[in-house]
Amino acid sequence: MMQPVGTSRSILVVGAGIGGITAALEAAETGKVVILIEKRPFIGGRITQLYKYFPKLCHPTCGLEINQRRIKANPRLKILTQAEVEQVTGTSGAYTVTVRLAPRYVNERCTACGDYADAVEARFADDLDYRMGERKGAYLPYAMAYPPRYVIDPRIIATHDAERAKDACRYDAIDLEMREERIDIQAGAIIWATGWRPYDAARIHPYGYSDNPNVVTSVELERMMDPRGPTGGRLVHPSDGKEINSVAFVQCAGRRSMQPGHLPYCSGSCCAASIKQALYFKDANPRAETTVLYTDLRVPGARGEDFYRSAQDRGVTFSKGVVREVSTGNDGLEVKLQDKLLDQESVLRPELVVLATGLVPNAGIDPDAAAVSNDDGDAPKGVEVGFESVLNLNYCQGTDLPQLVHGFADSHFICFPYETRLCARHPGALPGLGQHDLDHRCAQRGLRRRDADGLPQG
Numbered sequence: 042m043m044q045p046v047g048t049s050r051s052i053l054v055v056g057a058g059i060g061g062i063t064a065a066l067e068a069a070e071t072g073k074v075v076i077l078i079e080k081r082p083f084i085g086g087r088i089t090q091l092y093k094y095f096p097k098l099c100h101p102t103c104g105l106e107i108n109q110r111r112i113k114a115n116p117r118l119k120i121l122t123q124a125e126v127e128q129v130t131g132t133s134g135a136y137t138v139t140v141r142l143a144p145r146y147v148n149e150r151c152t153a154c155g156d157y158a159d160a161v162e163a164r165f166a167d168d169l170d171y172r173m174g175e176r177k178g179a180y181l182p183y184a185m186a187y188p189p190r191y192v193i194d195p196r197i198i199a200t201h202d203a204e205r206a207k208d209a210c211r212y213d214a215i216d217l218e219m220r221e222e223r224i225d226i227q228a229g230a231i232i233w234a235t236g237w238r239p240y241d242a243a244r245i246h247p248y249g250y251s252d253n254p255n256v257v258t259s260v261e262l263e264r265m266m267d268p269r270g271p272t273g274g275r276l277v278h279p280s281d282g283k284e285i286n287s288v289a290f291v292q293c294a295g296r297r298s299m300q301p302g303h304l305p306y307c308s309g310s311c312c313a314a315s316i317k318q319a320l321y322f323k324d325a326n327p328r329a330e331t332t333v334l335y336t337d338l339r340v341p342g343a344r345g346e347d348f349y350r351s352a353q354d355r356g357v358t359f360s361k362g363v364v365r366e367v368s369t370g371n372d373g374l375e376v377k378l379q380d381k382l383l384d385q386e387s388v389l390r391p392e393l394v395v396l397a398t399g400l401v402p403n404a405g406i407d408p409d410a411a412a413v414s415n416d417d418g419d420a421p422k423g424v425e426v427g428f429e430s431v432l433n434l435n436y437c438q439g440t441d442l443p444q445l446v447h448g449f450a451d452s453h454f455i456c457f458p459y460e461t462r463l464c465a466r467h468p469g470a471l472p473g474l475g476q477h478d479l480d481h482r483c484a485q486r487g488l489r490r491r492d493a494d495g496l497p498q499g
């Protein structure tokens with residue numbers, strides 16, 4: 042095992058999406074030592090899989106590049122990729138975290154030259170493209186990946202492909218002997234920023250996701266828009282590659298409902314995401330019939346309302362209705378809905394249906410438990426908490442996405458008091474308190490007393 046990393050004054054951030062990166066950078070830039078761990082081979086999280094970013098409709102690579110520059114400029118921030126927490130012991134102010142590091146089989150000497158592209162033949166479904174496309178067994182996750190280093194898929198280890206890749210590398214950057222490792226990280230506070238995953242559209246039975254390739258999810262559409270994605274950035278029918286002339290977005294797909302296979306809560310961001318995606322269609326083909334089917338359109342704030350109106354101005358139709366079913370008729374897709382404004386049943390025949398399936402949190406709440414039990418025909422169990430959170434921040438433990446209280450990254454305002462509690466750091470600096478009082482206070486909080494250098498006593 043490698044030497045322990047960090048001290049009780051360090052902050053550990055788990056998950057390097059935009060949330061984790063922001064928290065880590067803001068903490069490091071105030072002088073804290075921060076260790077940011079990420080289970081994928083690159084940082085950036087889900088936004089690396091988005092084409093554009095609302096509300097400004099810029100490319101996420103722009104914001105990522107700025108953050109990458111801040112990361113490179115900050116020696117207090119250490120990043121570990123392919124890393125996952127295995128165990129947390131201790132208490133707030135004094136955690137020991139065991140982290141498992143998966144082998145990358147490529148070391149720091151890698152220049153990301155890609156010279157071995159032809160040497161490796163094996164191909165696998167690409168998770169970055171939500172498995173709509175493929176990548177090679179040795180790959181750079183995406184063009185701007187950080188760290189800018191290739192990865193060897195463990196499935197080609199001990200095959201000719203791995204040996205050929207090693208022979209093709211001129212920089213001695215491939216180490217096929219790398220093995221899984223464990224390290225202990227000392228940290229005074231932990232920020233859990235493990236983000237979300239898309240809800241499984243196949244569970245929403247009446248919406249035809251598993252039956253018709255022209256029913257896609259909103260995350261898949263983001264990949265279809267990307268010039269490096271599975272359709273080369275062209276908005277074409279997944280079924281036959283022809284240009285799309287009409288599209289319907291189904292909001293709250295599998296959401297805000299107690300039906301079997303649905304989740305009860307609002308994801309908060311998928312209305313804005315669909316407006317953004319409707320504009321993708323209008324940008325590509327202003328004549329494309331673009332309809333958003335919603336029961337409530339949730340784009341709070343002045344910017345959200347402006348964004349919504351800008352899409353109306355561009356000719357996007359917003360229709361209030363409950364979608365009953367998406368099926369395949371003789372002439373293609375049929376969307377049956379109850380129109381809430383006209384109070385009548387209607388049918389729409391778009392060439393593509395996009396399901397706004399929303400976000401499922403990766404930690405804390407376990408909404409899948411509710412959905413699975415419903416599939417078995419049991420009464421809905423409601424949302425369950427999967428495990429105790431490290432810091433139980435009540436304000437963001439609900440099912441809805443938390444809104445930042447002060448409009449800026451407030452996570453370090455939450456964790457700093459934990460990390461810097463006087464008892465944990467400078468017991469001797471408390472005026473008027475004797476040794477007995479200090480020991481008593483530390484014991485009350487489950488902490489080991491520390492000397493002025495932060496080292497544990499006793």
Ligand SMILES: Cc1cc2nc3c(=O)[nH]c(=O)nc-3n(C[C@H](O)[C@H](O)[C@H](O)COP(=O)(O)OP(=O)(O)OC[C@H]3O[C@@H](n4cnc5c(N)ncnc54)[C@H](O)[C@@H]3O)c2cc1C
Nearest residue numbers: 056057058059060079080086087094095235236237259314
């Ligand atoms: C279709 C769609 C379009 C969207 N478009 C926009 C947009 O235009 N503008 C906008 O502002 N928002 C948009 N969003 C929302 C945006 O994607 C999220 O707000 C953002 O990804 C949240 O970032 P995050 O860091 O919290 O989580 P994530 O991006 O999910 O990052 C979490 C990270 O934690 C890692 N991780 C998970 N578990 C572990 C573990 N156990 N150990 C270590 N690491 C772990 C993950 O690999 C990941 O890298 C969109 C969402 C959807 C669904």
Ligand code: SF4
Nearest residue numbers: 151152153154155210
């Ligand atoms: S491992 Fe070697 S060949 Fe492959 S990208 Fe890195 S430096 Fe180039």
Ligand code: SF4
Nearest residue numbers: 293307308309311312
């Ligand atoms: S953000 Fe919109 S589409 Fe998403 S769950 Fe909430 S209301 Fe439905």
